Structure formats: C-alpha cells, structure tokens
C-alpha cells in the first residue's frame with residue numbers, strides 16, 4: 048500500500064531557549080528532524096511531507112539532500128491545522144502516518160506494528176499507560192466494551208478524565224480519504240482555541256471506524272523534546288542503546304554510561320574501550336583493538352591489534368596493524384600510519400605517511416611528511432613545513448635516525464639510513480648512510496666566571 052508520512056515540525060520550541068529551531072537541535076550529532084526523517088525513510092512506498100513554520104528556510108537547508116515535500120504552516124493553529132495544510136496533497140487511497148519531529152527515538156518496529164493494524168475501517172493509534180500522564184491527551188474508552196471513544200486534551204479534561212493513565216503519543220495511522228473528511232470538520236472550540244488533530248478520533252468513531260491501539264516497547268521511544276533537560280535525557284538513552292548494541296557485537300565497554308558514538312562504528316572481535324571515549328563520523332576498528340580512556344576519534348580506520356593509550360585525539364587518519372599510539376598523541380587529517388608504528392606522547396602528526404615500524408615517540412611535530420620504514424625520530428623533532436605562506440614537504444627515507452631536538456626545514460630530504468645529530472637545523476638534503484649535523488662544536492671556556500651582582504651605590 049502507498050504510504051504518506053506527515054511529520055509535524057512547525058513549532059518554535061520556546062522552552063529550548065535557543066535561536067535554533069527546536070527540530071534542528073541534535074541527538075548524537077544528528078538533528079531531531081533527521082532522526083524522524085530517517086526513520087520514516089525506512090518505510091516502503093512512502094511519500095514524506097514535512098510541515099514547517101518557525102525557521103522554515105533554515106530547516107529546509109538541513110535536509111536539502113532528501114526527497115521530501117515541504118509544506119509551510121505560517122501560523123501554528125494546532126496539530127489539526129498543521130495536518131490540514133497537507134490535506135490537498137494526500138492521496139485518498141494511501142495510508143497516512145502522522146509523526147512528530149520532536150519525538151526522535153521511535154523504533155521502526157513500533158511503526159510497522161501500528162501500520163499493520165490500520166486499514167480502510169480502522170484507525171490505529173499509538174498510546175501508552177504512563178506513571179505520570181500530566182500534559183498528555185487522555186484516551187477515553189467505553190466503560191463496558193473498552194473501545195476508544197475519543198481523546199481529551201489535558202487542558203480540556205475533567206478531574207475524572209485527568210485520572211486516566213492511558214496517554215496519547217499523537218502518533219497514528221489512518222486512511223487518506225477518511226482523514227481528509229474529518230480534517231475538514233475540525234473546529235477550535237476548546238480550552239486552547241486550537242484545531243486539535245486528536246478530535247478526529249471521535250469523528251472516526253461516529254463514522255463507524257474501529258480504533259485500534261498499540262504501545263511502543265518502551266516509554267523512551269515516544270518521549271518528546273521540549274527543553275534541554277529532555278534533550279540531554281534522550282541523548283543518554285540513545286547512547287546507551289548504541290553502547291548495548293556494540294556490547295552485543297562483542298565489544299567490551301568499561302562503562303556503557305560513559306561512551307558516546309556520534310555516527311557509525313564498525314568493530315572487529317575483542318575490541319576493548321575504556322571510559323569517556325567519543326567516536327564521531329565513520330570509524331572502523333579491527334580485531335583486538337584497545338582504546339584507553341578519554342580519546343576522541345573521528346573518521347578513523349584502526350587496524351588489528353592497535354593499542355591507543357589514554358587522551359589521544361585522532362581525526363581522518365588510518366592506523367596500521369600492531370601500532371601503538373599515545374598517551375596524549377594527536378593524529379590530524381590525512382595521517383596514514385603503516386603497521387607497527389609507535390606514536391608517543393605529545394606528538395602531533397598532520398598529513399603525513401609514516402612507514403612500517405617507524406617511531407616518533409616524544410614531543411614532535413611531523414607535518415606534510417613522507418617517512419619511510421624503520422625510521423626513528425628523536426624527541427622534540429620538528430618539521431618546519433610552513434614559511435608563513437606556503438607548505439613544503441619533508442621526506443625521511445628508510446632507516447634514518449633523527450637525533451633529538453632537530454628541525455627539518457622543508458622542503459628537505461633525509462637520505463636512507465642517514466643519521467642526524469641531535470640539535471641540528473637541517474636546511475639541505477642529507478646523504479644516505481652518513482652522519483649530518485649542523486650545530487656548532489661544543490667548547491669549554493676556561494677561567495670563565497659567572498657575573499656577580501653589582502653592589503648598589
């Protein structure tokens with residue numbers, strides 16, 4: 048059957064206290080709207096309409112890559128009014144699904160169950176029993192048959208109706224032609240002076256429709272975001288779900304409550320991740336990878352048996368098998384480390400290839416460089432790759448040994464198996480197999496005396 052999804056996203060979200068439209072706030076670096084959009088995109092034969100109002104232009108831009116039909120609701124006169132804006136574009140024979148852009152954690156399975164209950168004579172409604180139903184519309188059922196009769200909004204409810212614990216999530220599925228008919232019958236004679244979508248339930252019952260209800264598996268699925276507290280709560284819920292998925296795939300997480308994945312993570316076997324590690328973008332970890340506490344890893348591919356010690360920052364980098372990184376190392380974009388490399392503390396590598404078995408263990412900056420195999424770069428080595436205007440390359444060939452505190456002024460090449468004496472400033476290419484050093488010879492001055500303090504006059 049053809050499906051029409053309508054996502055309501057026109058509200059301002061005053062309680063977010065933000066310039067950003069509510070639906071553009073994010074969970075796991077993905078906007079609330081995109082969460083809901085991606086969920087509905089998972090349903091087949093689906094045409095997606097998004098009703099926007101506040102910050103319409105800004106909202107549209109964020110989903111420019113998607114096939115959606117944007118509909119503007121210039122004045123927010125209620126959920127019924129919002130759906131009315133789409134009415135002209137609803138195919139009579141399609142099944143219509145109503146979703147909310149500020150309810151981001153709904154599961155596809157829940158929607159599929161809901162849709163399986165809806166047909167030409169049945170409206171399907173997602174409801175749930177709540178410990179605290181305050182703020183929700185309440186589901187009014189017939190005392191004898193238990194059939195749903197109508198929904199009453201909190202602000203219109205009598206004291207007795209307020210005691211009903213079955214709340215309306217707002218999510219429903221109904222046949223297009225019937226919905227269009229009822230939408231045209233809505234009025235705003237209620238406590239809020241709004242056109243309530245929820246009023247279609249009583250109209251459906253009057254037309255002899257069955258109201259089928261189903262519930263989500265957890266309450267978190269249907270929680271909405273209205274303020275930063277709820278946003279933070281759903282962020283943690285979402286992160287914990289991702290952490291649990293990874294643990295099911297065999298990953299050892301030292302504390303699933305202190306783990307953040309803002310994107311995708313592919314993992315091999317026997318991966319161990321210590322606390323407070325943040326992954327962003329698309330990351331791939333091989334088998335037996337160990338990651339220490341407090342690392343931030345973005346768009347990285349990490350080979351088998353790699354050990355990343357605490358406090359490393361890695362971005363757009365490839366780390367070859369059996370390598371060891373950190374603690375306190377920074378791999379910047381376009382870094383490619385071959386297998387068995389060691390990158391130690393306070394080392395920054397940018398746009399460089401480091402060959403197999405090479406070591407940069409302490410306090411170095413390697414940028415725009417090609418480093419061969421089995422190279423040893425001593426503590427405090429700096430590639431001077433920038434003259435203030437242009438960047439230049441440093442090439443260090445296989446087997447070279449760079450003494451500590453060396454500056455390699457690019458463009459420059461250090462030859463195969465060359466040795467550079469500590470403390471050198473290398474401005475010219477150095478030959479293979481030779482010792483090159485550029486510092487002055489060490490001298491000692493006999494009879495030299497330290498200055499003494501002058502007596503005040």
Ligand code: UD1
Pocket residue numbers: 055056057058059098120122123124125126127128129147148149182183184185198200214215216217242243244245271
């Ligand atoms: C709505 C339901 C209520 C349900 C609750 C669940 C109605 C009348 N009430 O109430 O039964 O328990 O959701 O959270 O439907 N929106 C628009 N345009 C509008 C009005 C709203 O796009 O003119 C969007 C909002 O941006 C929001 C959603 O619809 O995403 C819900 O609107 P809101 O005003 O928050 O409805 P509730 O009062 O919470």
Ligand code: CA
Pocket residue numbers: 271
């Ligand atoms: Ca709401």
